[in-house]
Amino acid sequence: MKTYVLKKPSDYSFEKVGIKGKKFSVAEITSRTGICVIETEKGHETTIIEHKCDFIYYILEGSGYFEIDGQK
Numbered sequence: 001m002k003t004y005v006l007k008k009p010s011d012y013s014f015e016k017v018g019i020k021g022k023k024f025s026v027a028e029i030t031s032r033t034g035i036c037v038i039e040t041e042k043g044h045e046t047t048i049i050e051h052k053c054d055f056i057y058y059i060l061e062g063s064g065y066f067e068i069d070g071q072k
Contacts, residue, residue, distance in 0.1 A: 004029055008037060018044045 006024045013023040013036070024035040042062075065072050 006035065017046045019046065 006026070009022040009024065011022070012020050014021055019038055019040050021036040021038040024037075026033065026035050
């Protein structure tokens, strides 16, 4: 099994609809999954529709919920 260590990018890669994030380069690991650090303001609500890649979320702090296919 190969081990990968990803360093957190120093600059933000995007900022839109009340979120900003840093994208990690993972092309050598996977072609469908991206890794990002996302920051939001308290009380933020948005809808993201994505058909080209998979998402894995790891919550570092705070609270809230995700709704996927109508299920919380």
